[in-house]
Amino acid sequence: MRVAVVGFGQTAFRTKRKDKTHPELAFEAINAALEHAGLEFKDIEAVAYGSMDPFDGIYCPERWDATACGLEKPIMKISTGGTTGMTTALAAYEHVASGLFDLTMAVCVQRVGECVDAQPVLNTAVDPIYERYSGLGAIHVASFQATAYMAKYNATEEDLAWVSVKDHKNALKNPYAHIKMDVSVDDVLNSRVVCSPLKLLECCPRSDGAAAVIFASEEIAKKIRDNPAWVVAETTISDSYYLGDRLSFAEWDSLAIAGRRLFRDAGIERPEKDIDVAELYSPFTIQEILELEALGFAEKGEGKEFAREGVTFMDGDIPTNPSGGVLCTNPIGATGLVRFGEAAMQVMGEAKNQVDGAEVALSHAWGGTLQFHTLAVLSSKKKLG
Amino acid sequence: MEVKEFEVWWKIPFKHSAGLHATKFFEGLKDGKILGVRCERCGRVLVPPRAFCERCHAETSEWVEVSDEGVIETLTVTYMKFTGLPDPPYAVGVVKLDGADTGMLCFLGGIDLSDWRKVHETFKPGTRVKAVWREKREGKITDIEYFRPVQ
Numbered sequence: 001m002r003v004a005v006v007g008f009g010q011t012a013f014r015t016k017r018k019d020k021t022h023p024e025l026a027f028e029a030i031n032a033a034l035e036h037a038g039l040e041f042k043d044i045e046a047v048a049y050g051s052m053d054p055f056d057g058i059y060c061p062e063r064w065d066a067t068a069c070g071l072e073k074p075i076m077k078i079s080t081g082g083t084t085g086m087t088t089a090l091a092a093y094e095h096v097a098s099g100l101f102d103l104t105m106a107v108c109v110q111r112v113g114e115c116v117d118a119q120p121v122l123n124t125a126v127d128p129i130y131e132r133y134s135g136l137g138a139i140h141v142a143s144f145q146a147t148a149y150m151a152k153y154n155a156t157e158e159d160l161a162w163v164s165v166k167d168h169k170n171a172l173k174n175p176y177a178h179i180k181m182d183v184s185v186d187d188v189l190n191s192r193v194v195c196s197p198l199k200l201l202e203c204c205p206r207s208d209g210a211a212a213v214i215f216a217s218e219e220i221a222k223k224i225r226d227n228p229a230w231v232v233a234e235t236t237i238s239d240s241y242y243l244g245d246r247l248s249f250a251e252w253d254s255l256a257i258a259g260r261r262l263f264r265d266a267g268i269e270r271p272e273k274d275i276d277v278a279e280l281y282s283p284f285t286i287q288e289i290l291e292l293e294a295l296g297f298a299e300k301g302e303g304k305e306f307a308r309e310g311v312t313f314m315d316g317d318i319p320t321n322p323s324g325g326v327l328c329t330n331p332i333g334a335t336g337l338v339r340f341g342e343a344a345m346q347v348m349g350e351a352k353n354q355v356d357g358a359e360v361a362l363s364h365a366w367g368g369t370l371q372f373h374t375l376a377v378l379s380s381k382k383k384l385g
Numbered sequence: 386m387e388v389k390e391f392e393v394w395w396k397i398p399f400k401h402s403a404g405l406h407a408t409k410f411f412e413g414l415k416d417g418k419i420l421g422v423r424c425e426r427c428g429r430v431l432v433p434p435r436a437f438c439e440r441c442h443a444e445t446s447e448w449v450e451v452s453d454e455g456v457i458e459t460l461t462v463t464y465m466k467f468t469g470l471p472d473p474p475y476a477v478g479v480v481k482l483d484g485a486d487t488g489m490l491c492f493l494g495g496i497d498l499s500d501w502r503k504v505h506e507t508f509k510p511g512t513r514v515k516a517v518w519r520e521k522r523e524g525k526i527t528d529i530e531y532f533r534p535v536q
Contacts, residue, residue, distance in 0.1 A: 019388065054395070116468050117468040120468050123469070128399075128401045129401060129403050130490070131490045131526075134477050134490050134492065135463065135471040135477070136490065140461055140477060144459040144460070144461055145459075146461075147505065147510065148458065148459040148510055151459075152510070193464050194463070195464070196461050196502075196505060197461075197501065198461075240439060240440075241439065242487065243488070243490060244432075244458070245439075245487045245488075247458055247481060247488055
């Protein structure tokens with residue numbers, strides 16, 4: 001069963017959305033997606049809901065948010081760390097692909113801004129027996145990657161800074177993005193070091209907001225719109241639980257494996273040629289570089305040059321994160337769904353920061369202290385190759 | 386109109402069972418030993434130890450003592466205070482101990498941490514380090530205070 005994205009809605013993402021409660025944010029995103037698809041709420045047959053407990057200080061936010069998702073509709077909650085948003089998208093997609101439903105919706109909500117500090121929450125995801133004492137959070141593991149990569153491939157602080165310059169430039173074109181400022185390489189290099197070698201302007205913010213994506217089976221999708229975004233292939237993967245079990249921090253091997261699986265299923269032979277735009281989950285500058293290499297866009301050790309040489313900018317060969325990416329907007333449990341929705345908008349030709357003529361888009365999320373990856377290829381064409 | 390906000394605190398005690406494997410590891414620390422387990426199938430020595438190898442889906446029952454010296458894989462020095470986490474600056478790294486096939490998370494120390502570039506130079510990946518043990522050991526992960534460069 002071929003399945004397409006027929007609607008995408010997102011709220012404006014901000015440090016705090018004090019104007020609305022948890023389900024009120026969900027309601028806003030759901031209505032935006034329905035409006036985009038030209039559908040009514042009653043048309044949606046089932047809902048996959050995602051949030052990353054307990055960033056909001058609320059366990060089981062699905063209880064509160066089910067009020068916005070529909071009291072009598074089938075609903076299930078998905079939570080897989082930072083990949084939550086994209087895994088929720090895949091759950092909604094698979095419910096249509098299985099033939100069980102014709103119209104489903106993925107809804108994700110997160111209020112990272114309601115938490116005094118995201119790192120202690122992330123620290124509760126770290127092994128309580130052996131590792132939690134170290135104070136480890138997401139930024140620490142990204143810094144591990146940066147240290148290892150810079151040492152192995154002689155990457156410079158400036159190489160990494162260019163990724164931030166590019167994402168911030170893109171975010172200026174996205175009305176939904178959270179952080180909007182033009183930054184220079186010097187601005188990035190002169191911002192304070194948070195966890196060496198990463199500096200403040202190389203790290204994502206904490207954002208409040210919600211997103212929703214509507215999926216339809218083939219016949220229904222064609223009736224709803226003439227430019228649906230077809231889901232061509234998708235996959236997820238789990239890496240080891242303990243950080244030390246993967247001894248290469250300079251490469252992202254699990255993502256490379258997942259990428260090969262995805263491209264095989266999608267019929268993509270040369271990602272650098274066949275993919276027009278990528279929405280990658282890069283809350284820290286170094287990660288975009290590792291992701292580009294793991295996914296085969298760049299050779300090992302060469303991803304560091306991509307932002308500096310303009311390859312990943314809007315007018316480059318591989319425009320990456322036209323939305324401004326996770327570096328500028330991070331409502332953690334909804335972030336993956338935003339990547340997915342933005343990738344869909346690109347191949348629909350309706351993105352706010354549109355890559356000219358994009359036909360094939362890649363969407364990615366990682367989560368769980370480097371443990372999980374979720375990937376999907378979306379296209380204006382039902383089938384590639 | 387100012388939107389009202391209500392402050393909520395979570396402070397809930399839990400008791401996490403370490404299980405038999407980790408308990409044996411912690412008892413070993415008390416004796417100044419670092420223990421790992423060997424996977425029956427792939428032969429990797431896993432430190433810290435656990436009851437099964439997640440790669441092979443096989444049990445690990447052979448105990449192996451590894452060295453308290455090893456090699457730095459990677460590191461970071463934290464300069465920002467995060468609520469409830471250690472006071473900065475602190476250096477955390479991954480060390481692959483001699484005799485182990487996996488890395489162990491640990492604090493790095495014994496040097497001034499104020500200039501991160503100097504810390505990264507001293508502890509650059511590939512550098513040999515040695516455990517500095519606490520005098521009074523309690524069978525906790527923190528019995529190893531930190532790793533220092535091997536002079």
